[in-house]
Amino acid sequence: MLLICVYVCILVTDFFSTGFSGRGRGGRGGRGGFSRGIFLINYYYIGQNILWKINLKLCYVGNIKSFLYILRFSGPGSVVCLSSVFPTLSCCVFSTPEPRVTYVPPPLPEDEDSIFAHYESGINFDKYDDIMVDVSGSNPPQAIMTFEEAALCETLNKNVSKSGYVKPTPVQKHGIPIISAGRDIMACAQTGSGKTAAFLLPILQKLMSDGVAASRFSELQEPEALIVAPTRELINQIYMEARKFSFGTCVRPVVVYGGISTGHQLREVERGCNVLCGTPGRLLDVIGRGKVGLSKLRYFVLDEADRMLDMGFEPDMRRLVGSPGMPSKEERQTLMFSATFPEEIQRLAADFLRTDYLFLAVGVVGGACTDVEQKFVQVSKFSKREQLLDILKTTGTERTMVFVETKRNADFIATFLCQEKVPTTSIHGDREQREREQALGDFRSGKCPVLVATSVAARGLDIPDVQHVINFDLPNNIDEYVHRIGRTGRCGNTGRAVSFYDMEADSQLAPSLVRVLSRAQQEVPSWLEESAFSGGGSAGSNLPRKGFNSTDSRKGGAFQDHSSVSSQPAAQTAADDEEWE
Numbered sequence: 001m002l003l004i005c006v007y008v009c010i011l012v013t014d015f016f017s018t019g020f021s022g023r024g025r026g027g028r029g030g031r032g033g034f035s036r037g038i039f040l041i042n043y044y045y046i047g048q049n050i051l052w053k054i055n056l057k058l059c060y061v062g063n064i065k066s067f068l069y070i071l072r073f074s075g076p077g078s079v080v081c082l083s084s085v086f087p088t089l090s091c092c093v094f095s096t097p098e099p100r101v102t103y104v105p106p107p108l109p110e111d112e113d114s115i116f117a118h119y120e121s122g123i124n125f126d127k128y129d130d131i132m133v134d135v136s137g138s139n140p141p142q143a144i145m146t147f148e149e150a151a152l153c154e155t156l157n158k159n160v161s162k163s164g165y166v167k168p169t170p171v172q173k174h175g176i177p178i179i180s181a182g183r184d185i186m187a188c189a190q191t192g193s194g195k196t197a198a199f200l201l202p203i204l205q206k207l208m209s210d211g212v213a214a215s216r217f218s219e220l221q222e223p224e225a226l227i228v229a230p231t232r233e234l235i236n237q238i239y240m241e242a243r244k245f246s247f248g249t250c251v252r253p254v255v256v257y258g259g260i261s262t263g264h265q266l267r268e269v270e271r272g273c274n275v276l277c278g279t280p281g282r283l284l285d286v287i288g289r290g291k292v293g294l295s296k297l298r299y300f301v302l303d304e305a306d307r308m309l310d311m312g313f314e315p316d317m318r319r320l321v322g323s324p325g326m327p328s329k330e331e332r333q334t335l336m337f338s339a340t341f342p343e344e345i346q347r348l349a350a351d352f353l354r355t356d357y358l359f360l361a362v363g364v365v366g367g368a369c370t371d372v373e374q375k376f377v378q379v380s381k382f383s384k385r386e387q388l389l390d391i392l393k394t395t396g397t398e399r400t401m402v403f404v405e406t407k408r409n410a411d412f413i414a415t416f417l418c419q420e421k422v423p424t425t426s427i428h429g430d431r432e433q434r435e436r437e438q439a440l441g442d443f444r445s446g447k448c449p450v451l452v453a454t455s456v457a458a459r460g461l462d463i464p465d466v467q468h469v470i471n472f473d474l475p476n477n478i479d480e481y482v483h484r485i486g487r488t489g490r491c492g493n494t495g496r497a498v499s500f501y502d503m504e505a506d507s508q509l510a511p512s513l514v515r516v517l518s519r520a521q522q523e524v525p526s527w528l529e530e531s532a533f534s535g536g537g538s539a540g541s542n543l544p545r546k547g548f549n550s551t552d553s554r555k556g557g558a559f560q561d562h563s564s565v566s567s568q569p570a571a572q573t574a575a576d577d578e579e580w581e
């Protein structure tokens, strides 16, 4: 117990001396310090094979004497009170165990039709061939042009065609041979371009051709591949793809993520696990419980790496990489995917990848897909609801995602639309996992063709037939905008995005919007151009990310894009509002 207290002291002392490494919201003071705000830090500590979570919420109101903190320290069935640790600060300490999560999701359908259900690639699929691709690093292998050239084994090949894949997308053409050649990769590719299969297929192929041991029951499982993604829905989606491609083979994928009974997930792991997919916190948990060993690990995949940083998962990722038994980067193959390639991601790549990793950029990194028609409507704050209703009345039963800034507003708008007889559901971080899965299910099935979501649903979600995205509130950074509209116009299909632009609230985004629109060959409204050049956008919070770079930082190459469509870290949208993982 004492050790644990000391550990917490060190963390907090560290916090005061070096700044915080969790997530937070607050303003910077005039003399370099924080002026006021709320900061949230989650720390995980593995001791006696138990994962302890330390959750520290700091409320600073501008004066050290009124610095409040709430410390919640929890481990399974165990509570420690730390009220005497910082007698000099006015404090309140709550020691509560994490509420036990008991939700067990319904069993997944086992029939082939459901497993291989897919949507058709669209009329613009062939246009992918024109996308700019840049591979850099030494001796990159030759790209493939067809799936036959990937030399996948028979079952895998069958599963690829049953999934409706006829020819590889650019990220697959280049990514598959790179990964099959045993090289580490850092890949940036536009939304909806097929990144998931680009890493799953070569991994599964290698595991099968090397004759990986078929999974069988054991209390300790030692997977050959570990896939990490920042959100529950995204990792579940990756798992579903892995389950589909490994159908009828001896490879068994398993998924673990928060919001679901740990006992249930551990039982699934015990039944056998070759490919373990998970969100960072839950993965650390199962590893810390001694249920998963890493000594046989050959592949380590980090998807949406930039989002993981934005959501404050860097310490968790580093802890994962430093977990007992984790092979060193020379002994494992590491694959990183990220929509953008800012300085922090380059640092992570340097730490996690072998020095001879290959960098793959597909399309304008951070740019929008040209298959999405982007429209802007000028609105005032108070006219948005009526305008939304008008649009939804014309779209009818077409699947539409409506993005709003806050969880409260998501519920509010969803309720309003239901009252107006528009079947609507909502998804955000305050909803229980059961409700989130229900909402996605109702949206996918068309029972509720309108889904109101906060930014957390912006990345990675691959829902068939989303024809419209409406930005009821524009996000405060351009990466988020690109990801949101990327929920439509996927895989060669066309889509439409309508964004409500409030001159008072959104003008800082105007310059980046103009850039994104013109690069995606979209019409730029003259009023938006005026707003961008009137200087509204030069100040404020949408400054480019420091050192943002859309190309391999090891060369000063042709794809360099310092004028960048990127902006400040997305942390200030998602992490402020959501506790999602």
Ligand SMILES: Nc1ncnc2c1ncn2[C@@H]1O[C@H](COP(=O)(O)OP(=O)(O)OP(=O)(O)O)[C@@H](O)[C@H]1O
Pocket (backbone or CB within 6 Å): 118, 119, 121, 164, 165, 166, 167, 168, 169, 172, 189, 190, 191, 192, 193, 194, 195, 196, 197, 459, 460, 461, 462, 486, 490, 491
């Ligand atoms: N070669 C292909 N042929 C046909 N469909 C494909 C092909 N590759 C991927 N798809 C389908 O395209 C959709 C988008 O793929 P995926 O979700 O992997 O994209 P992504 O690049 O990860 O997108 P995001 O950046 O938004 O997460 C999926 O439904 C996937 O099954």
